[in-house]
Amino acid sequence: MPIDAALALAAEPRTGEIAWTAKDVQLYHLGIGAGVPATDPDELRYTLESRLHVLPSFATVAGAGSPGVISGLSMPGVDVDLTRVLHGGQSLTLHRPIPPRGTATATGRIAAVYDKGKAAVLVMRTEVADADGPLWTNDAQIFVRGEGGWGGDRGPSTRSHSRVRSSGGTPTDPPTGEPDKVVERRVREDQALLYRLSGDLNPLHADPEFAKLAGFDRPILHGLCTYGMTLKAVVDTLLGGDVTRVRAYTTRFAGVVYPGETLRIRMWRRDGSVRVAVSAEERDDAPVLADTVVEHC
Template sequence: MPIDPSVAIGAELGSTTFSWSESDVLLYHLAIGAGSREGDNLSPDALRWTLDGPSLQVLPSFGVVVPTFHATDPPPLDLPGCEINLAQVVHGSQSVEVAGPLPTSGTATVTTTLTDVWDKGKAAVIWQEGVARADSGEELWRTRSSIFVRGEGGFGGERGSSEAVAVPDRDPDLQTSYAVTPQQALLYRLCGDRNPLHADPDFAKRAGFPAPILHGLCSYGIVLRELTSGLLGGDATAVRGFTARFAGVVFPGETIQVSGWHEDGRVVASATIAGGERDGSPVLADCVLSV
């Protein structure tokens, strides 16, 4: 059978040791749109994302991508108990929790485990958890993510749970937008995700899309950056975690509108497409920024 939960759940995917530099941090921030607004090249607040030196800070979402930052092959899907096709896969959700501010350079080891496999009938949802530790054994950050595999449900597994995050019934404390550049996905793929779905028009069409789509994790980073800049004074060290569900696709050239609310000691948010034929289409939902 393509998916066997008895084999998959609890399977360890091994450990990977990796290093990163200030240059990697700068590339990541540029790939998620930092420094793109007029005047950002002169703004001390904006330059905290894009200029190496003592003022450089690291957005916590960097921890999600840095273990594979220098990968040049498409992401492998050789998951125990899961025989799936890359063209059937979309990112379902993502979270990151940090133990403290991420260093601008360093070395860590991440250990990843398959934690759950859900049967949604027409699709399967596969969950992974990764824990990154310094050489001393100290935990640096923890990630949890799911992939949505179309056409691979119906294997008789648990359906799983879903908890929607309601946004307040009032005007948002922040409403801003970011215009995704035509080359955004081509730039972001240099951060270690060479999935052809985001670059190859023919591959995208075979996967059911009219054109390559933006990486979900690029949208994730854009939204976190916009919320951090707009509601936390641009202070990445104030972020303790960020969770979001990927609710729809973004095509390069579209505009992402971000709405955020301070609520119960945290920030809840949503992101949609602004303008064009897909105005109002969802991008990210169930967004929670922990502070």
């Protein structure tokens, strides 16, 4: 069996030093659509070094996201075909606001392995700390098609209608009723080309021929770009533009986005959190992000 769950979970964590500058933060913000209008004071918080605030989802690319998913897929006990790998979900817990520049130690390990029958799910955990203590924890949920069926723990359900859990473990229900806010965000034609400069150079997001081999009509947007665009919309719309209010952010990737499409972002206020659903407007509101929660103070 290509995945040996016991060996993967027992493997020694991989540790590396990461660093980022204000320029890395600005590039990431531009990659998720910040800076429009260019002279808007609210947008200058994301683009001008003298006013720079760091959107927490920057944590997914800081230090080019290493050690991350690709590193995790080469851990002991894991030997998989990358063409069978899908990014299923992402969770982020903030321990402190992210500074505009810094150096830190990132420790990556496989935190869980689930047997879904026709697929295996690996939870890749990256914990990042600097000289002052913990900064953030990232969990990437990775589906590996064709690698389940060994009789292991099935783990939590990932169906869109299932109950989901916040980072603190408290069950929450899918949002119902009219959303408190709906915004639309246009994805630029060159959005994926710009976002990939923050570290994810997968040709699926740039090369039309590669995208066709993967079963898509054309290159698709990075799921983590949609993830960042959505968090920015929530912060700007319901959190007063204050990035430091975000405590945790989790989502399940429910569908693809093509550059040039429009994201429809629906938001429901809850006590200490915002529930979110994201769809592609031009494709009859096809789901893009589901089971999405932004926890805040």
